[in-house]
Structures are given as C-alpha cells and as structure tokens.
Amino acid sequence: MTGWHASDHLVARYADGCLPEADAWSLEKHLESCGGCALRVSRAVRATAAGPALDGIREKILADVRGAVPARVPEAAPPAHGPVPGAPDPARPAGSPVRTRPRVYRWPSAGPGAVRLLWALGPAVRGAWLPAVLLVAVGAVALAHGGGIANTRPWLLALAPVVPVAGVALSYGPHADPMHEITAATPSAGLRLVLTRTAAVLAVSLPLLTLAGALLPSTGAPNAAAWLLPGLALTLASLALAGYVGLRTATAVTGGGWLCAVLGPVLTAPGGLTDELGERLSRYLDGAPAQGGWAAAAVLCAALLAARRPAFHFLEKS
Structure with a gap:
C-alpha cells in the first residue's frame, strides 16, 4: 500500500462511470490493497442511481447462498463397542470438566511452487522456447568443442539478440496463452504483466547465452557479453x-531488422561467411561508441515505452 489515495473528485467520476478506462484500471488496482479507498468508492457507487439495483443483486446473492447451505448432517452412530454419546464415561471422575480435542482445518495443497511460478512467468518460459534456447547454447558449444568448428561464436552472437525478442513474442497474447482472455481482464494485465514476462525471458536467455559464448573460442569475434546491450535495446x-502495431508485428520488425542488417551483407559477401560476420559484428558490438549507442537506444525505448503505457491495456485483446 502506498501513500497515495484516491481524491473525492476521482471517486465521484469513477462512480458516475465517466473516468477514462486507464485511470479506472489504476484505481481498481489501488483498491485491492487500500480498504479505506475501497469503502469510499463503494459508498459513492451505492449513492448513485445504480445503488438500489446493486442492493437488490446483493440481497438475491445472499438469499441464494443461504438457500444453498446444506442441512446439518447428523453424526453417524458410534460402533457397538464404543461409548454412547451423552453417557457418562466410567474412566472420568464425576464432576471433572469434559475436554474435547480442537478441530484442525487444513488448506488443500495448491501444488508444487515451481510449477505455479513457471505458469505465472509466461508461456515462453514453460513452452517450447526454453528447449530451443538450450539447443542453441548447447549446440554451439558442442560444435566448437566436439565438432572441431572453432568459429561458432560469431554465429551465436548474431542470433543471441533475437532470442529474447522471440521469447517476448511467445509470452503474451491469445496466440501463445490459452488463458489470455482471463488474464487480460484482470487489473494486473497490460504493461505490468508484459514486463513481468519479459523479465522472465531475459533472466533465462541472458545468462545462458552469455555463458555459452564464454565457452566458445574467440577467434577475433567480440567478447561473449557484447550482445547484452543490443539484446536489451531490441x-x-x-x-x-x-x-502502436501489436506485439507480434513489433517483434517481427525488430528481430527481422537485426537479422537483415547482420546476416544480409554477409550472405552476399564474396569472402568467407564467418570472417565477414565477425568483422561486421565487431563494428556493431565492439568498442565504447557502439555500446554507448546501444545504451542510449535502450534508454530512449524505455522512455517511449513508459509514454505508451496506457496502450498496453488494449494490447492483444483479440
């Protein structure tokens, strides 16, 4: 709970139904953790023309709940050899208080915590994307050390910035998550959920691919961590x-643009593909100017993302 509370003007506009959707979602999210504001909003809504209708719905629900409560089931008769309920216990002295064992209620288990965590982090982490990342990392190391191919680091660095972009595309939307309609209807949806799943994708791909790159021979290619800022910026x-254009289109533009810029000139070069790729990656990734440019691009994109925050309430709704 923060120090911010809803103003009377904001509560009144919400009760009248004239508050913009983005502000209404923000207020509803605040009401989940602030009982005082929730009480004020409830009173304001009940004071409007919809108040009597809401009271009628509440009374009907309560009546249905009372009618659905099952009747008390009489206790089963004790076995023939057991004590009769209400009869004095010969083993207990007369006049001593009767002590009963308190009933212990146990909540059912919700399942392993790791399974729930993977489900919350998004489809990319629990789907086919994670084995694909492992295949890329382990395959590059196996080709370098087991297959005798020493120039695998440039190819890994060329593909690494696209891996988290692909993971983000597979983490949010009806095409990836069968429960997307339910998730998108909650106050926690939108940019917050997108950033949570993006952080999970980055937490998996960044260390894994960087470690794989460090295990590969350098052969004149940039260092194994040179792709981190470009990957974050993309x-x-x-x-x-x-x-502006939706998550799938955006990831296709950025990921496809990177691959075209890096691999396009290499495929048409007359010399060796790996040598040409290493030189091009050195221009894109090596040195303070290149890394500074990627850092500035990441900051600029983060600022633009914050400015476009309300648009994520409508992202991938259909």
Whole structure:
C-alpha cells in the first residue's frame, strides 16, 4: 500500500462511470490493497442511481447462498463397542470438566511452487522456447568443442539478440496463452504483466547465452557479453513498438531488422561467411561508441515505452 489515495473528485467520476478506462484500471488496482479507498468508492457507487439495483443483486446473492447451505448432517452412530454419546464415561471422575480435542482445518495443497511460478512467468518460459534456447547454447558449444568448428561464436552472437525478442513474442497474447482472455481482464494485465514476462525471458536467455559464448573460442569475434546491450535495446524497442502495431508485428520488425542488417551483407559477401560476420559484428558490438549507442537506444525505448503505457491495456485483446 502506498501513500497515495484516491481524491473525492476521482471517486465521484469513477462512480458516475465517466473516468477514462486507464485511470479506472489504476484505481481498481489501488483498491485491492487500500480498504479505506475501497469503502469510499463503494459508498459513492451505492449513492448513485445504480445503488438500489446493486442492493437488490446483493440481497438475491445472499438469499441464494443461504438457500444453498446444506442441512446439518447428523453424526453417524458410534460402533457397538464404543461409548454412547451423552453417557457418562466410567474412566472420568464425576464432576471433572469434559475436554474435547480442537478441530484442525487444513488448506488443500495448491501444488508444487515451481510449477505455479513457471505458469505465472509466461508461456515462453514453460513452452517450447526454453528447449530451443538450450539447443542453441548447447549446440554451439558442442560444435566448437566436439565438432572441431572453432568459429561458432560469431554465429551465436548474431542470433543471441533475437532470442529474447522471440521469447517476448511467445509470452503474451491469445496466440501463445490459452488463458489470455482471463488474464487480460484482470487489473494486473497490460504493461505490468508484459514486463513481468519479459523479465522472465531475459533472466533465462541472458545468462545462458552469455555463458555459452564464454565457452566458445574467440577467434577475433567480440567478447561473449557484447550482445547484452543490443539484446536489451531490441527487446525494449519491440515493446515500445508494440504499443502502436501489436506485439507480434513489433517483434517481427525488430528481430527481422537485426537479422537483415547482420546476416544480409554477409550472405552476399564474396569472402568467407564467418570472417565477414565477425568483422561486421565487431563494428556493431565492439568498442565504447557502439555500446554507448546501444545504451542510449535502450534508454530512449524505455522512455517511449513508459509514454505508451496506457496502450498496453488494449494490447492483444483479440
């Protein structure tokens, strides 16, 4: 719970139904943790023309609940060899208080915590995307050390920035999550949920691919961590662009643009593909100017993403 509380003007506009949807969602999210504001909003809504209708619905629900309560089931008769209820216990002295064992209620288990965590973090982490990332990382290391191919790091660095972008595309939307309609209807949906699942994708792909790159021979290619800022910048650019064109289109534009910029000239070069790719990656990734440019791009995309925050309440609704 924060120090901010809803003003009387905001509560009145919400009760009248004239508050913009983005502000209404923000207020509803605040009401989940602030009982005082929730009570004020409830009173304001009940004071409007909808108040009598809401009271009628409440009374009907309470009546249905009271009618649905099952009758008390009489206790089963004790076995023939057991004591009769209400009869004095010969083993207890007369006049001593009767002590009963308190009833202990246990909540049913909700399942393993790891399973619930993976489900909340998004479809990309619990779906086919994670095995694909492992295949890329382990395959590159196996080709370098087991297959005798020493120039695998440039190819890994060329593909690494696209991996988190693809994970973000597979983490949010009806095409990826069968429960998306339910999730999108909650106050926690929108940018907050997108950022949570993006953080999960980055937490998996960044250390895994960086470790795999560190295990590969350098052979003149940039260092294994040189792709981190470009990968972060491309991911933020995808999210910022998603506020305009949708998540799948945005990730296709940013990821496809990177692959075309890096691999397109290499495929048409007359020399060796790996040598040409290593030189091009050095221009894109090596040195303070290149890394500073990617850092500035990441900050700019983050600012644009914050400015487009209300658009994420309508992201991938259909």
